[in-house]
Amino acid sequence: MANLRPLKALGAENPRYASFAALEIRENLDLALASLALRRKTVAPQPFGLNLPRPGRWVADQEVAAFWTGPGQWMVEAEGRAEEDFAADLKEAARGCSVTEQTGGWVAVEILSRAGTGPLDALLAKLINIDLAGFGPGRATRTVLDHMTCFVIRRSETHVAVLGARSFGASLWHALEIASRRIE
Amino acid sequence: MKAALVRSRTYSEVKMLIPHPVLGLRDAREFAYLGDARLIDRPDPSAPDAEAAFCDYVYLRDNPAGAHRELWFHEHGDHSWLVVTRNTITHEILGAELAHDVALARKRSVK
Numbered sequence: 001m002a003n004l005r006p007l008k009a010l011g012a013e014n015p016r017y018a019s020f021a022a023l024e025i026r027e028n029l030d031l032a033l034a035s036l037a038l039r040r041k042t043v044a045p046q047p048f049g050l051n052l053p054r055p056g057r058w059v060a061d062q063e064v065a066a067f068w069t070g071p072g073q074w075m076v077e078a079e080g081r082a083e084e085d086f087a088a089d090l091k092e093a094a095r096g097c098s099v100t101e102q103t104g105g106w107v108a109v110e111i112l113s114r115a116g117t118g119p120l121d122a123l124l125a126k127l128i129n130i131d132l133a134g135f136g137p138g139r140a141t142r143t144v145l146d147h148m149t150c151f152v153i154r155r156s157e158t159h160v161a162v163l164g165a166r167s168f169g170a171s172l173w174h175a176l177e178i179a180s181r182r183i184e
Numbered sequence: 185m186k187a188a189l190v191r192s193r194t195y196s197e198v199k200m201l202i203p204h205p206v207l208g209l210r211d212a213r214e215f216a217y218l219g220d221a222r223l224i225d226r227p228d229p230s231a232p233d234a235e236a237a238f239c240d241y242v243y244l245r246d247n248p249a250g251a252h253r254e255l256w257f258h259e260h261g262d263h264s265w266l267v268v269t270r271n272t273i274t275h276e277i278l279g280a281e282l283a284h285d286v287a288l289a290r291k292r293s294v295k
Contacts, residue, residue, distance in 0.1 A: 070264065142261050144214055
Protein backbone atom coordinates (compact mmCIF):
# COMPACT_ATOMS: atom_id res chain seq x y z
CA MET A 1 0.00 0.00 0.00
CA ALA A 2 2.98 2.28 -0.30
CA ASN A 3 3.35 5.18 -2.69
CA LEU A 4 -0.31 6.02 -3.03
CA ARG A 5 -0.52 9.52 -4.35
CA PRO A 6 -3.87 11.29 -4.48
CA LEU A 7 -4.92 12.74 -7.81
CA LYS A 8 -6.74 16.04 -8.11
CA ALA A 9 -10.26 16.24 -9.51
CA LEU A 10 -9.02 16.64 -13.06
CA GLY A 11 -6.88 13.52 -12.91
CA ALA A 12 -3.46 15.11 -12.46
CA GLU A 13 -1.12 15.22 -9.49
CA ASN A 14 -1.19 18.99 -9.52
CA PRO A 15 -4.09 21.37 -10.11
CA ARG A 16 -4.50 22.04 -13.81
CA TYR A 17 -3.48 25.37 -15.23
CA ALA A 18 -3.32 26.66 -18.77
CA SER A 19 -2.41 30.07 -20.13
CA PHE A 20 -3.21 31.46 -23.55
CA ALA A 21 -2.93 34.73 -25.44
CA ALA A 22 -5.51 36.61 -23.44
CA LEU A 23 -6.96 34.12 -21.00
CA GLU A 24 -5.75 31.85 -18.28
CA ILE A 25 -7.74 29.01 -16.76
CA ARG A 26 -7.01 27.41 -13.42
CA GLU A 27 -8.49 24.53 -11.48
CA ASN A 28 -9.49 25.89 -8.08
CA LEU A 29 -8.85 23.13 -5.56
CA ASP A 30 -9.39 25.21 -2.47
CA LEU A 31 -12.99 26.26 -2.92
CA ALA A 32 -15.32 24.83 -0.28
CA LEU A 33 -18.96 24.56 -1.31
CA ALA A 34 -22.14 23.90 0.61
CA SER A 35 -25.74 24.27 -0.50
CA LEU A 36 -28.25 26.08 1.64
CA ALA A 37 -32.02 25.62 1.36
CA LEU A 38 -34.78 27.25 3.34
CA ARG A 39 -37.29 25.05 5.09
CA ARG A 40 -40.96 25.88 4.81
CA LYS A 41 -41.91 29.02 6.74
CA THR A 42 -38.35 29.99 7.62
CA VAL A 43 -36.85 33.35 6.79
CA ALA A 44 -33.60 33.72 4.87
CA PRO A 45 -30.63 33.69 7.27
CA GLN A 46 -27.53 35.86 7.00
CA PRO A 47 -24.76 33.29 7.26
CA PHE A 48 -21.45 34.90 8.30
CA GLY A 49 -23.12 38.28 7.89
CA LEU A 50 -23.78 37.76 4.18
CA ASN A 51 -27.03 38.99 2.61
CA LEU A 52 -28.11 36.09 0.41
CA PRO A 53 -28.50 37.24 -3.20
CA ARG A 54 -31.62 37.58 -5.33
CA PRO A 55 -32.31 35.28 -8.32
CA GLY A 56 -29.50 35.21 -10.84
CA ARG A 57 -27.04 36.98 -8.53
CA TRP A 58 -23.75 36.31 -6.78
CA VAL A 59 -22.48 38.22 -3.74
CA ALA A 60 -19.17 38.01 -1.93
CA ASP A 61 -17.68 39.41 1.21
CA GLN A 62 -14.37 38.79 2.96
CA GLU A 63 -15.05 35.26 4.19
CA VAL A 64 -17.68 33.68 1.97
CA ALA A 65 -19.62 34.18 -1.23
CA ALA A 66 -23.00 32.89 -2.31
CA PHE A 67 -25.07 32.57 -5.45
CA TRP A 68 -28.74 31.86 -6.01
CA THR A 69 -29.47 28.38 -7.37
CA GLY A 70 -33.27 28.15 -7.11
CA PRO A 71 -36.24 29.48 -5.15
CA GLY A 72 -35.11 29.53 -1.51
CA GLN A 73 -31.81 27.86 -2.42
CA TRP A 74 -28.23 29.08 -2.60
CA MET A 75 -24.74 27.71 -2.97
CA VAL A 76 -22.27 29.13 -0.48
CA GLU A 77 -18.56 29.28 -1.39
CA ALA A 78 -15.60 29.64 0.94
CA GLU A 79 -12.21 30.22 -0.67
CA GLY A 80 -9.35 28.20 0.81
CA ARG A 81 -11.46 25.95 3.01
CA ALA A 82 -11.99 22.86 0.83
CA GLU A 83 -10.24 20.61 3.32
CA GLU A 84 -12.33 21.69 6.29
CA ASP A 85 -15.87 20.68 7.20
CA PHE A 86 -17.29 23.92 5.87
CA ALA A 87 -20.85 22.54 5.69
CA ALA A 88 -20.87 22.01 9.46
CA ASP A 89 -19.77 25.59 9.93
CA LEU A 90 -22.50 26.85 7.61
CA LYS A 91 -25.10 24.76 9.40
CA GLU A 92 -24.17 26.51 12.63
CA ALA A 93 -24.44 29.88 10.90
CA ALA A 94 -27.82 29.10 9.29
CA ARG A 95 -29.84 27.37 11.95
CA GLY A 96 -33.09 25.81 10.78
CA CYS A 97 -31.98 25.57 7.13
CA SER A 98 -30.98 22.49 5.17
CA VAL A 99 -27.26 22.46 4.48
CA THR A 100 -25.52 19.90 2.29
CA GLU A 101 -21.80 19.56 1.71
CA GLN A 102 -21.03 20.02 -2.02
CA THR A 103 -17.25 20.44 -2.19
CA GLY A 104 -16.59 16.89 -3.36
CA GLY A 105 -19.25 17.00 -6.05
CA TRP A 106 -17.88 19.83 -8.18
CA VAL A 107 -14.80 21.07 -9.94
CA ALA A 108 -14.27 24.79 -10.03
CA VAL A 109 -12.41 26.39 -12.92
CA GLU A 110 -11.42 30.05 -12.62
CA ILE A 111 -11.04 31.91 -15.93
CA LEU A 112 -9.14 35.19 -15.93
CA SER A 113 -8.64 37.67 -18.72
CA ARG A 114 -5.42 39.67 -18.97
CA ALA A 115 -6.82 41.88 -21.72
CA GLY A 116 -9.98 43.34 -20.29
CA THR A 117 -13.51 42.18 -20.68
CA GLY A 118 -13.43 41.52 -24.45
CA PRO A 119 -11.81 38.07 -24.53
CA LEU A 120 -13.95 36.86 -21.65
CA ASP A 121 -17.16 38.02 -23.31
CA ALA A 122 -16.05 36.35 -26.54
CA LEU A 123 -15.44 33.11 -24.64
CA LEU A 124 -18.80 33.21 -22.89
CA ALA A 125 -20.62 34.07 -26.10
CA LYS A 126 -19.08 30.98 -27.65
CA LEU A 127 -19.77 28.63 -24.74
CA ILE A 128 -23.10 29.52 -23.18
CA ASN A 129 -26.44 30.66 -24.50
CA ILE A 130 -26.96 33.47 -22.00
CA ASP A 131 -27.64 37.11 -22.85
CA LEU A 132 -24.29 38.71 -21.97
CA ALA A 133 -25.78 42.21 -21.84
CA GLY A 134 -27.35 41.17 -18.57
CA PHE A 135 -24.47 39.05 -17.32
CA GLY A 136 -22.13 41.55 -15.71
CA PRO A 137 -20.18 41.23 -12.46
CA GLY A 138 -22.28 39.84 -9.63
CA ARG A 139 -24.33 37.57 -11.87
CA ALA A 140 -24.44 33.78 -11.67
CA THR A 141 -26.54 31.17 -13.38
CA ARG A 142 -26.84 27.51 -14.07
CA THR A 143 -26.85 26.68 -17.75
CA VAL A 144 -25.60 24.24 -20.38
CA LEU A 145 -22.01 24.30 -21.63
CA ASP A 146 -21.07 21.74 -24.27
CA HIS A 147 -24.08 19.60 -23.22
CA MET A 148 -22.86 19.71 -19.60
CA THR A 149 -24.84 21.39 -16.86
CA CYS A 150 -22.78 23.84 -14.84
CA PHE A 151 -22.83 27.04 -12.82
CA VAL A 152 -21.27 30.11 -14.37
CA ILE A 153 -20.34 32.95 -12.03
CA ARG A 154 -19.23 36.38 -13.16
CA ARG A 155 -16.91 37.35 -10.31
CA SER A 156 -15.70 40.54 -11.99
CA GLU A 157 -15.37 42.09 -15.46
CA THR A 158 -12.29 39.97 -16.09
CA HIS A 159 -12.96 36.92 -13.94
CA VAL A 160 -15.47 34.10 -14.45
CA ALA A 161 -15.78 30.83 -12.57
CA VAL A 162 -17.33 27.68 -14.00
CA LEU A 163 -18.48 24.95 -11.64
CA GLY A 164 -19.17 21.56 -13.20
CA ALA A 165 -19.92 18.16 -11.79
CA ARG A 166 -16.73 16.34 -10.80
CA SER A 167 -17.80 13.25 -12.74
CA PHE A 168 -17.37 15.11 -16.03
CA GLY A 169 -14.69 17.53 -14.82
CA ALA A 170 -12.19 16.34 -17.42
CA SER A 171 -14.63 17.00 -20.27
CA LEU A 172 -15.42 20.43 -18.87
CA TRP A 173 -11.71 21.27 -18.66
CA HIS A 174 -11.26 20.07 -22.23
CA ALA A 175 -14.10 22.28 -23.47
CA LEU A 176 -12.80 25.34 -21.62
CA GLU A 177 -9.21 24.75 -22.69
CA ILE A 178 -10.04 24.37 -26.38
CA ALA A 179 -12.36 27.39 -26.40
CA SER A 180 -9.90 29.59 -24.46
CA ARG A 181 -7.05 28.71 -26.80
CA ARG A 182 -9.07 29.94 -29.76
CA ILE A 183 -9.68 33.37 -28.27
CA GLU A 184 -7.01 35.78 -29.41
CA MET B 185 -46.14 23.71 -45.98
CA LYS B 186 -44.01 25.96 -43.85
CA ALA B 187 -45.90 24.94 -40.71
CA ALA B 188 -45.39 21.26 -41.52
CA LEU B 189 -41.67 21.83 -41.88
CA VAL B 190 -41.46 23.50 -38.50
CA ARG B 191 -43.48 20.77 -36.86
CA SER B 192 -41.26 18.00 -38.19
CA ARG B 193 -38.23 19.32 -36.31
CA THR B 194 -37.36 18.30 -32.78
CA TYR B 195 -37.29 20.75 -29.89
CA SER B 196 -33.53 20.95 -29.84
CA GLU B 197 -33.39 22.07 -33.46
CA VAL B 198 -35.97 24.77 -33.11
CA LYS B 199 -34.44 27.86 -31.56
CA MET B 200 -36.93 28.66 -28.85
CA LEU B 201 -36.60 31.06 -25.95
CA ILE B 202 -38.78 30.47 -22.91
CA PRO B 203 -39.64 33.58 -20.85
CA HIS B 204 -38.85 32.26 -17.39
CA PRO B 205 -40.88 34.31 -14.86
CA VAL B 206 -37.88 34.63 -12.53
CA LEU B 207 -34.82 34.44 -14.79
CA GLY B 208 -36.01 36.05 -18.03
CA LEU B 209 -35.55 34.64 -21.53
CA ARG B 210 -33.81 31.28 -21.46
CA ASP B 211 -32.82 28.80 -24.16
CA ALA B 212 -35.40 26.00 -24.49
CA ARG B 213 -32.54 23.49 -24.47
CA GLU B 214 -32.05 24.17 -20.78
CA PHE B 215 -35.48 22.64 -20.21
CA ALA B 216 -36.95 19.16 -20.19
CA TYR B 217 -40.46 18.75 -21.56
CA LEU B 218 -43.06 16.76 -19.66
CA GLY B 219 -46.41 17.29 -21.40
CA ASP B 220 -49.94 18.54 -20.88
CA ALA B 221 -50.26 20.92 -17.92
CA ARG B 222 -53.52 19.24 -16.96
CA LEU B 223 -51.31 16.79 -15.05
CA ILE B 224 -51.46 19.38 -12.27
CA ASP B 225 -55.21 18.72 -11.93
CA ARG B 226 -54.89 15.39 -10.19
CA PRO B 227 -58.35 13.92 -9.41
CA ASP B 228 -59.50 13.36 -5.85
CA PRO B 229 -58.70 9.70 -5.04
CA SER B 230 -61.46 9.56 -2.43
CA ALA B 231 -64.24 10.64 -4.81
CA PRO B 232 -66.79 7.97 -5.80
CA ASP B 233 -65.85 8.17 -9.49
CA ALA B 234 -62.10 8.16 -8.74
CA GLU B 235 -61.29 5.12 -10.91
CA ALA B 236 -62.84 6.58 -14.05
CA ALA B 237 -61.38 10.01 -13.28
CA PHE B 238 -57.89 8.57 -12.89
CA CYS B 239 -58.27 6.55 -16.10
CA ASP B 240 -58.98 9.80 -17.96
CA TYR B 241 -56.21 11.61 -16.07
CA VAL B 242 -53.59 9.04 -17.00
CA TYR B 243 -54.59 8.24 -20.59
CA LEU B 244 -56.63 11.05 -22.11
CA ARG B 245 -54.92 14.04 -23.68
CA ASP B 246 -56.12 16.73 -26.03
CA ASN B 247 -53.99 17.26 -29.09
CA PRO B 248 -54.79 20.82 -30.12
CA ALA B 249 -53.42 22.48 -33.26
CA GLY B 250 -52.82 25.83 -31.59
CA ALA B 251 -52.33 27.09 -28.04
CA HIS B 252 -51.34 24.31 -25.65
CA ARG B 253 -50.52 24.57 -21.96
CA GLU B 254 -47.70 22.24 -21.04
CA LEU B 255 -45.22 21.49 -18.26
CA TRP B 256 -41.53 22.22 -18.72
CA PHE B 257 -38.79 21.52 -16.18
CA HIS B 258 -35.83 23.91 -15.95
CA GLU B 259 -33.32 21.12 -15.61
CA HIS B 260 -30.17 23.07 -16.47
CA GLY B 261 -31.36 26.05 -14.48
CA ASP B 262 -33.16 26.65 -11.23
CA HIS B 263 -35.05 23.33 -11.26
CA SER B 264 -38.44 25.00 -11.34
CA TRP B 265 -41.47 23.63 -13.13
CA LEU B 266 -43.14 26.01 -15.57
CA VAL B 267 -46.52 26.02 -17.27
CA VAL B 268 -45.65 27.18 -20.77
CA THR B 269 -48.33 28.12 -23.29
CA ARG B 270 -47.07 27.20 -26.73
CA ASN B 271 -48.64 27.33 -30.16
CA THR B 272 -48.17 23.78 -31.42
CA ILE B 273 -48.32 24.89 -35.06
CA THR B 274 -45.75 27.68 -35.00
CA HIS B 275 -43.85 26.89 -31.76
CA GLU B 276 -44.52 30.47 -30.67
CA ILE B 277 -44.32 30.73 -26.88
CA LEU B 278 -47.31 32.70 -25.67
CA GLY B 279 -46.48 32.80 -21.98
CA ALA B 280 -44.87 31.05 -19.05
CA GLU B 281 -45.72 30.94 -15.37
CA LEU B 282 -44.41 29.01 -12.40
CA ALA B 283 -46.31 25.72 -12.03
CA HIS B 284 -46.14 26.32 -8.28
CA ASP B 285 -48.20 29.51 -8.68
CA VAL B 286 -50.65 27.80 -11.04
CA ALA B 287 -51.19 24.94 -8.60
CA LEU B 288 -51.63 27.34 -5.66
CA ALA B 289 -54.17 29.45 -7.56
CA ARG B 290 -56.07 26.31 -8.48
CA LYS B 291 -56.10 25.12 -4.86
CA ARG B 292 -57.49 28.47 -3.73
CA SER B 293 -60.21 28.50 -6.40
CA VAL B 294 -61.35 24.98 -5.45
CA LYS B 295 -61.72 25.89 -1.76
